[in-house]
């Protein structure tokens with residue numbers, strides 16, 4: 001394709017996206033390599049410059065795990081959620097809020113744009129309650145496990161976010177929530193991104209991960225388009241498993257909550273956000289209601 005054709009293919013998308021809100025979930029595995037992270041940041045800055053209101057919700061699971069191990073703690077997960085004791089919450093906050101969040105803000109500044117880094121406890125944006133104990137099978141036995149300082153989302157107060165977006169800032173958000181007593185809770189970043197997208201009435205939710213999209217059982221082909229009901233079938237028959245489950249659940253939550261499009265895209269491939277959003281063929285999986 002000629003270069004001018006590439007640009008012209010993007011025009012209707014640029015027109016359609018102008019003034020709309022997009023929530024981008026940057027997964028921990030898509031941030032391991034500094035060069036790929038920088039590429040994703042460039043795409044994000046471009047989206048902002050073509051007139052989108054951009055919220056970045058980031059994870060950082062792999063780095064929390066690394067810091068825990070360095071401090072002699074072995075991470076444990078139940079249903080994809082990290083068991084979070086008081087010390088783990090402190091580590092998670094140091095990594096997510098102190099390091100990753102501020103790092104992304106600086107990278108955006110380096111690309112010539114302006115960002116504000118906050119976490120879900122600022123302005124009570126993500127109101128959560130401590131999640132109840134979960135039943136876990138250990139050998140032949142079913143046991144109740146308390147996950148500690150892990151939150152389930154009760155509601156979103158988008159006022160601060162809306163103000164920042166209207167003022168022209170890209171908003172970068174760490175997945176730490178607050179409860180009614182003012183305690184901080186650790187929450188899954190995919191879940192946070194889905195709820196934020198719904199509360200903002202976003203036009204798109206994009207989940208950046210380390211695979212090309214939702215793949216078939218043999219992991220040979222990417223589904224280009226899926227309806228929410230089809231993803232539910234793929235979760236029920238085990239085609240979608242592990243870390244992909246919370247991503248797809250948050251996409252389904254988003255599209256059922258009024259977000260027209262949710263995407264799963266490979267953050268490790270150069271400019272995959274732009275190719276997914278501004279070309280007819282796309283590169284990842286698009287989920288609609």
Ligand SMILES: Nc1ncnc2c1ncn2[C@@H]1O[C@H](COP(=O)(O)OP(=O)(O)O)[C@@H](O)[C@H]1O
Nearest residue numbers: 027028029209210211214215239240241243244
């Ligand atoms: N149907 C599927 N298609 C693609 N990936 C899948 C599927 N089912 C499970 N996965 C797994 O989900 C992983 C993505 O989740 P995860 O590693 O938690 O990402 P992140 O750190 O970006 O949040 C993939 O690397 C893959 O191993």
Ligand SMILES: CC(=O)N[C@@H](CCC(=O)OP(=O)(O)O)C(=O)O
Nearest residue numbers: 028059060061081082187188189
């Ligand atoms: C409760 C819970 O599990 N919180 C996550 C928060 C970070 C996250 O979700 O990071 P990724 O998107 O990189 O997986 C955690 O502690 O790992």
